[in-house]
Amino acid sequence: MPAIAAHEYSPWDFWREASADDREAQLALQHALVDGRPDHELGDECFISGLASIDNDALRLGDRTYVAAGAYLTGDLTTGADCSVNPYTVIRGKVTMGDGVRIGAHTSILGFNHSMESGTPVFRQPLTSKGIVIGDDVWIGSHVVILDGVHVGSHSVLAASAVVTKDVPDGAVVGGNPARFIRWRVEPDDTGIAPDAAAEAAARAEDDATAPVEEDVDAPALGLLPALAGGHPGRTLSGGDTPAAAPATDVDSASEPGAELGPAAAPGPEHDHEPRPQPGPVASGIPRGAAPTLIAPARATADHTDGLAERAARFAAQAKAEASTVLQRAWREDLGLFADRPGAAPTVRAQCDAIEIADVLLGTAPAQATAAAQIRRLQDWQDAATGGVAPLGADGQPEAGLGFSHPDVAYHVLSVGYALDLLGSSFAAPLTWVTAATADRVVAFCESLPWGTDAWGAAHHVDGFGTAILWTKRAGHDIVPGVEEALFGWLLLHADPHTGMWGSPAPDGDLLPVVNGFYRASRGTFAQFGVPLPHPERVIDTVLRHARSPRWFAPGARNACNVLDVAHPLWLTRGTGYRADEVRELATRLLSDALHTWAPGAGFSFREPSPAARGLADTEPGLQGTEMWLAILWYLADLAGVSGALGYRPRGVHRPEAALTLP
Numbered sequence: 128m129p130a131i132a133a134h135e136y137s138p139w140d141f142w143r144e145a146s147a148d149d150r151e152a153q154l155a156l157q158h159a160l161v162d163g164r165p166d167h168e169l170g171d172e173c174f175i176s177g178l179a180s181i182d183n184d185a186l187r188l189g190d191r192t193y194v195a196a197g198a199y200l201t202g203d204l205t206t207g208a209d210c211s212v213n214p215y216t217v218i219r220g221k222v223t224m225g226d227g228v229r230i231g232a233h234t235s236i237l238g239f240n241h242s243m244e245s246g247t248p249v250f251r252q253p254l255t256s257k258g259i260v261i262g263d264d265v266w267i268g269s270h271v272v273i274l275d276g277v278h279v280g281s282h283s284v285l286a287a288s289a290v291v292t293k294d295v296p297d298g299a300v301v302g303g304n305p306a307r308f309i310r311w312r313v314e315p316d317d318t319g320i321a322p323d324a325a326a327e328a329a330a331r332a333e334d335d336a337t338a339p340v341e342e343d344v345d346a347p348a349l350g351l352l353p354a355l356a357g358g359h360p361g362r363t364l365s366g367g368d369t370p371a372a373a374p375a376t377d378v379d380s381a382s383e384p385g386a387e388l389g390p391a392a393a394p395g396p397e398h399d400h401e402p403r404p405q406p407g408p409v410a411s412g413i414p415r416g417a418a419p420t421l422i423a424p425a426r427a428t429a430d431h432t433d434g435l436a437e438r439a440a441r442f443a444a445q446a447k448a449e450a451s452t453v454l455q456r457a458w459r460e461d462l463g464l465f466a467d468r469p470g471a472a473p474t475v476r477a478q479c480d481a482i483e484i485a486d487v488l489l490g491t492a493p494a495q496a497t498a499a500a501q502i503r504r505l506q507d508w509q510d511a512a513t514g515g516v517a518p519l520g521a522d523g524q525p526e527a528g529l530g531f532s533h534p535d536v537a538y539h540v541l542s543v544g545y546a547l548d549l550l551g552s553s554f555a556a557p558l559t560w561v562t563a564a565t566a567d568r569v570v571a572f573c574e575s576l577p578w579g580t581d582a583w584g585a586a587h588h589v590d591g592f593g594t595a596i597l598w599t600k601r602a603g604h605d606i607v608p609g610v611e612e613a614l615f616g617w618l619l620l621h622a623d624p625h626t627g628m629w630g631s632p633a634p635d636g637d638l639l640p641v642v643n644g645f646y647r648a649s650r651g652t653f654a655q656f657g658v659p660l661p662h663p664e665r666v667i668d669t670v671l672r673h674a675r676s677p678r679w680f681a682p683g684a685r686n687a688c689n690v691l692d693v694a695h696p697l698w699l700t701r702g703t704g705y706r707a708d709e710v711r712e713l714a715t716r717l718l719s720d721a722l723h724t725w726a727p728g729a730g731f732s733f734r735e736p737s738p739a740a741r742g743l744a745d746t747e748p749g750l751q752g753t754e755m756w757l758a759i760l761w762y763l764a765d766l767a768g769v770s771g772a773l774g775y776r777p778r779g780v781h782r783p784e785a786a787l788t789l790p
Contacts, residue, residue, distance in 0.1 A: 139193065141153070160186075161186075166184065166187075173191065175194045182199075182201045183203065185204070186203075187206070201220070202239065204223075207225040207228070208227070209227045213231055216233065216234045218236045223258065223259070225261065225263035229267065230271075233270045234269060235273070238256060238258050239256040240274070240275045255275070256275060259273055261273075265279055265281065265283050266285070267279075271291065272289070273291045274291065274292050280297035280299065286303075288304070290306060291305075292306065293305070298312050435719060435769050439769050450485065457749065463496070465477040465480070465481040467751050468750070472519075476538070476542050479542035482779075486778055486779065487778065488775065501546075502550050506554070508525050513531070515529070517533070518533075538587070541594045545779040560591075564607060566613035569610055573589070573614070579630065582629060582644030583647065586647035590647040592614065592651070593614065593651030597655060600787060624665065626668075627666035628645040630644050638676075641673075642670055645666065645669075656788065657789070663699075663700040667696075668706075671709055683737030685720075686733055687733050691781070714762075714766035718760060718767055718769075721759065721760060722760070732745065733746075765783075
């Protein structure tokens with residue numbers, strides 16, 4: 128029997144060392160595998176052993192990826208570049224991985240499962256598949272088992288023989304059966320503002336290595352109708368870390384950390400919340416932007432509570448003293464308008480943010496223009512036919528032809544309406560979004576929104592419509608009977624009893640779109656009109672689970688949207704007393720960290736500053752970040768019991784009280 132060529136089991140040097148005949152044979156094998164199969168694609172300098180079993184429905188391998196002898200591949204497999212599938216590895220079901228994923232021998236990655244209802248033999252049970260997602264630069268040791276539905280974050284390490292049943296955070300080292308957090312390979316970045324706070328955050332992660340694993344909460348999808356075409360803000364992909372160069376060696380064990388890499392940058396804000404990152408395909412084939420569930424939950428330390436009221440009071444005094452400077456920094460003398468930050472173009476939102484900041488910190492309208500002039504400008508921007516306010520064009524005037532299905536027009540119902548309210552005025556023209564509505568149209572509107580695929584986008588428009596009802600009722604304009612009942616009735620009937628919220632998580636189970644969407648939908652309806660929520664305790668469960676995700680809540684990764692969307696629901700449900708200690712602990716920790724991020728004379732940035740995000744637009748202080756974080760700090764402080772130290776209370780878009788009570 129002829130000897131088996133070494134490269135069948137150790138193929139990483141094949142294209143450098145193989146003979147011309149061996150190279151031709153390998154290319155012939157690859158052509159036989161892909162020819163006539165459009166769902167099979169192989170990158171440059173891939174290697175597939177003739178001793179591997181390849182039985183995929185779909186197969187896409189990135190450049191320089193190899194499959195060694197004895198490997199068994201089925202289902203739908205997509206890899207990035209420089210991935211290794213070492214001897215006797217099994218990959219089945221739907222599996223997607225990024226660049227530089229190195230898989231040790233005898234590992235099983237199983238992107239499917241059997242059902243196991245009683246009364247039916249297992250072999251007759253139907254199969255289920257959630258799929259497995261593995262990020263960039265992941266080191267998977269030998270004899271590891273990864274079960275269906277798991278997301279493995281970028282730059283993580285799975286120790287040899289680990290049985291991975293839960294999501295793994297970016298940069299974490301996990302091991303054991305079931306796998307638990309051991310330490311960080313790549314630690315979450317500090318904020319760049321307070322080194323002591325960053326050290327505490329890192330210590331929390333290490334201290335929690337022995338903490339019990341929180342059980343997942345089942346969150347079935349609602350499966351509602353798709354979105355109206357073009358009616359909602361798209362999700363901007365957040366991107367992942369730049370993958371480290373993968374070593375051209377085998378990986379039979381996983382133990383040593385690699386190069387330190389910071390978290391990925393998030394996209395900049397556009398509305399009250401930025402378009403949410405969601406998983407989606409990129410060049411390497413890995414869905415980016417998915418949020419893993421932290422295996423080791425973070426806990427607040429006593430240091431966060433020490434002197435918290437005093438620190439809050441010092442912050443508030445500084446913010447009030449510097450408020451005029453913050454506003455002047457954003458004023459465009461050449462145009463007589465506010466921009467979010469120096470160098471940016473003026474926006475409708477910036478005028479409204481300036482009014483809210485001046486009101487909460489100074490108790491007056493911005494000094495850059497008289498209150499009457501600011502009222503006149505906002506009212507003049509209103510479309511006389513529809514009542515909508517469109518975004519500004521290059522000429523500084525609202526764009527023509529945009530209706531309430533446009534995300535900015537929908538949000539301006541909130542921002543312009545509350546800015547006018549703070550100035551003692553109101554919209555001049557009726558909002559036809561509501562005055563032309565009927566109960567049947569409201570139901571059709573709610574059902575047309577993309578709850579199953581974009582809960583935030585759907586809720587964005589519910590928030591706008593609910594607030595349009597507020598201004599219409601305040602103005603005394605007629606509303607067709609049943610409109611309010613249709614809106615609240617639809618939301619009550621479609622709230623998921625498992626999550627207390629509307630819509631579906633991301634495909635990998637990430638709760639970001641659901642939690643963020645819940646804030647938007649509940650703010651414009653239940654909170655704004657003082658109506659009790661249908662499942663408040665389930666809301667608390669869902670929010671606390673989501674707040675443990677390091678992708679969104681590690682130091683340096685947090686932004687105003689994501690923290691507000693946790694703080695407001697917890698404040699709204701605080702009257703239940705459910706899990707009150709955990710809520711207070713989370714609020715105390717988030718507040719303690721956020722108090723460090725005020726930039727003197729400039730205010731808050733939308734995203735927490737960090738070394739990895741330095742230079743990005745959303746880490747530069749601006750009006751939007753300042754307005755939102757001022758409200759966030761109040762909610763967190765009230766949950767922590769120290770809101771009195773701030774000496775202010777939000778009164779605009781983020782007001783805590785109901786704006787109007789429905790009969």
